[in-house]
Amino acid sequence: MKSVIINADDFGYSPAVNAGIIKAYEDGILTSTTLMANMPGCDHAITLCKSHPGLGVGAHLTLTCGYSLTQGQTISQQGRFYNLKNYQLNRSKMDDEEIYEEWCTQIDYLLAHDVKLTHLDSHHHLHAFKENYEITLRIAQKYGLPFRNVNLLEDNLQLPYQKNVKGLLDLCNYPHIRDISHSFKSDQNACLNEIEAVLKKIGEGVTELMVHPAYVDETLYFQSSFNIARIKEVSLLCDEDVAQLFNKYQIQMCHYGTISGEKV
Numbered sequence: 001m002k003s004v005i006i007n008a009d010d011f012g013y014s015p016a017v018n019a020g021i022i023k024a025y026e027d028g029i030l031t032s033t034t035l036m037a038n039m040p041g042c043d044h045a046i047t048l049c050k051s052h053p054g055l056g057v058g059a060h061l062t063l064t065c066g067y068s069l070t071q072g073q074t075i076s077q078q079g080r081f082y083n084l085k086n087y088q089l090n091r092s093k094m095d096d097e098e099i100y101e102e103w104c105t106q107i108d109y110l111l112a113h114d115v116k117l118t119h120l121d122s123h124h125h126l127h128a129f130k131e132n133y134e135i136t137l138r139i140a141q142k143y144g145l146p147f148r149n150v151n152l153l154e155d156n157l158q159l160p161y162q163k164n165v166k167g168l169l170d171l172c173n174y175p176h177i178r179d180i181s182h183s184f185k186s187d188q189n190a191c192l193n194e195i196e197a198v199l200k201k202i203g204e205g206v207t208e209l210m211v212h213p214a215y216v217d218e219t220l221y222f223q224s225s226f227n228i229a230r231i232k233e234v235s236l237l238c239d240e241d242v243a244q245l246f247n248k249y250q251i252q253m254c255h256y257g258t259i260s261g262e263k264v
Contacts, residue, residue, distance in 0.1 A: 001204065001205075001252060002202050002203070002204060002205070002207070002249065002250060002251045002252065003205070003206045003207070003251065003252045003253070003254045003259065004031075004202065004206070004207050004208070004209060004246065004251050004252070004253060004254070005031055005032050005056070005206060005207070005208045005209070005253075005254055005255055005256060005259070006029055006030050006031050006032065006208075006209045006211060006237070006253070007031070007032040007033060007034065007056075007058075007121075007148070007208055007209070007210055007211065007255075007256075008021045008024065008030055008032070008033040008034075008211050008212060008213050009033075009034055009060055009121070009123070009210065009211075009212055010034075010036060010060060010123075010212060010214065011033040011034060011035040011036065011041075011045045011057070011060065012035045012036040012037065012039045012041045012042040012044075012045040012046075012060070013036055013039045013040075013041055013065075013214070013219065013220060013224075014039065014040055014041040014217050014219035014220050015040075015041050015044050015217060016041075016214060016215040016216055016217035016219070016220060017041060017214040017215070017217075017219075017220055017230075018041050018044055018045045018048055019214075019215050020213045020214035020215040020230060020231070020233075020234045021033050021213055021214065022048055022052065022055075023213070023215075023234050023238065024211075024213040024233070024234050024237040024238060025052060025055050026052070027238045028234075028237035028238035028239075028242075028243070029237055029238075029242065029243050029246065029253060030055075030211070030213065030237050031055070031056060031253050031254060031255040032055070032056035032057070032058070032118070032119075032255035032256060033055060033056070033057055033058070034057070034058040034059060034060035034119070034120075034121050034148075035049070035057055035058070035059060035060055035110060035115065036060045036062055036065070036066065036106075036123065037059065037069065037105075037106040037107070037109040037110050038062060038065075038066045038067055038068070038069050038106060039062075039065070039066045040066075040219055041219075042109075043113075046110070046113045046115055049115050049116075050114070055255070056118045056119075056255025056256050056257045056258070057115055057116065057117060057118060058117055058118050058119035058120055058121060058145075058148075058256060059106060059107050059110055059117055059119075059120050059121075059145075060121055060122065060123055061103045061106055061107070061120065061121070061122040061123065061126070061127065062081065062106070062122060062123035062124075062126075063075055063081055063082075063087060063099065063102065063103075063122075063123075063126055064081055064082060064083055064084045064087050064123055064124050064126065065081060065083075065123050065124075065223070066080075066081060067079050067080050067081065068080070068081060068102055069102060069105045069106055069109065070098070070101050070102045070105050072095070072098035072099075072101065072102055073095075073098070074093055074094045074095045074098050075094050075095070075098050075099055075102060084124050087124075087126070091129075091131055096134070096135055099132065099135050100135050100138060100139070103122075103135065103139055104139065104142070107120070107139070107143060116257075117143075117145055118145075118255060118256035118257035119145055119146050119147070119148060119256035119257075120139065120140070120143070120145050120146065120147045120148070121147060121148040122147075127139075127147055146256065148208065191236055192239075192241055192242065192245070195236075195242060195245055196245050199245055199246065199248075199249045199251060200249070202249065202251060206254065206259050211233050211237065212226065212229075212230050212233060213230055213233040213234040213237055214227075214230035214231070214233075214234065215230075215231060215234065216228060216230065216231060
């Protein structure tokens with residue numbers, strides 16, 4: 001059986017991001033998302049989780065966006081996280097235990113608000129950086145949840161999408177997930193052709209398509225360089241022609257909470 005998880009990052013980033021993700025779920029083919037516990041739209045997103053129980057929700061851990069929940073001295077400046085560039089410059093000075101405690105606190109906040117987590121990942125894929133491997137492993141073991149994209153190459157981490165990355169690690173006896181992520185171009189016909197080309201390559205088992213649908217408000221526009229293009233992804237994920245492509249290739253939609261035991 002061919003199955004696809006369509007996972008949206010950045011749930012909780014802002015109310016407009018939340019609205020775009022829910023639109024793509026309600027009226028489109030989105031099946032899964034990951035939630036940021038430290039961002040302005042988090043509590044709004046938690047409310048949306050409870051009113052949309054069919055949406056798979058994971059934790060989107062961060063050290064490079066927003067404010068620290070633990071106020072760790074080595075991982076933030078006056079409580080605010082470094083951006084990705086400065087994180088990379090300062091990582092060697094950071095206390096691993098502070099990172100572990102921060103990520104656990106982010107997960108615990110969501111669990112305390114009754115979010116039923118299906119998986120874990122991180123902003124800018126920091127959990128896949130080699131210096132964070134032991135922290136990633138400890139967290140996966142503590143919570144019994146799988147991490148996405150544990151084998152991404154560091155030199156690709158600044159890109160908004162990764163392509164053709166196959167999972168190599170199974171931290172919690174969880175199936176390996178093949179990640180096929182694709183950046184959509186401006187022409188819709190070209191987009192459909194690209195999506196179909198991706199779907200043709202999907203083999204038996206579970207494949208993930210990583211997406212970033214959102215509407216844009218001041219928070220997203222001024223804090224993220226990847227902003228306006230996200231509106232287009234909402235439209236594409238809600239496009240009937242896109243949905244029909246999945247039917248054409250007999251691909252079943254799923255999320256991390258529904259794939260336990262599947263062969264990949």
